[in-house]
Amino acid sequence: MDAIVQADLLEELKGKLQITWTDEDNDFKKMILKSEAYLSNLTGASFDFVRELEPKEILLERCRYVYNNTADQFEVNYRHELGRLILNVALGKVGVIDGTTSGDV
Template identity: 65%
Template sequence: MLEDLKSRLRITWSEEDKDLENIINRSESYLSELTGATFDFEKEVWPKELLLERCRYVYNNAADEFEKNFAHELKRLILLVALGKVGTKVETVPGDV
């Protein structure tokens, strides 16, 4: 995933790799929390595309604009999870917050 993000951002150096990995991890958590599902970002094209776009926004200090600019795509992702077409729903245990 790191190489895909670096390609998207046109980054050819490795000094920021650790920071980029942190951005990827936080963005994966963001999409999982938003949808209530886990994804195989290497195989599922639609979630991967949204992940890379969110990472791009975070990298460019515009994370606050991501939800507004990708509202339609995020709603579609939530619907696809609900229909069982992407991701794996995370079962919650009663009492979990």
């Protein structure tokens, strides 16, 4: 993930959490990277979080759960969204698998 995308995600996450201070920015950046890795491991794909809004929203929600120490409930509460994301990756609608971009099949 490039620095510009990470900075945009950081600001969006902080807005979602209603956080205005910068003390935890490094922790949030790590949280974003770990959530990106989580989605990548789950789907076998990488995502463009600027263009693809569905994976972006799921990433931000996972960060919110992690921040609130409820990560163990994320998969339970988001199973439908995660299932839809996995299906959309498999159909080539979102994500990049092995160099194949969304829509290229």
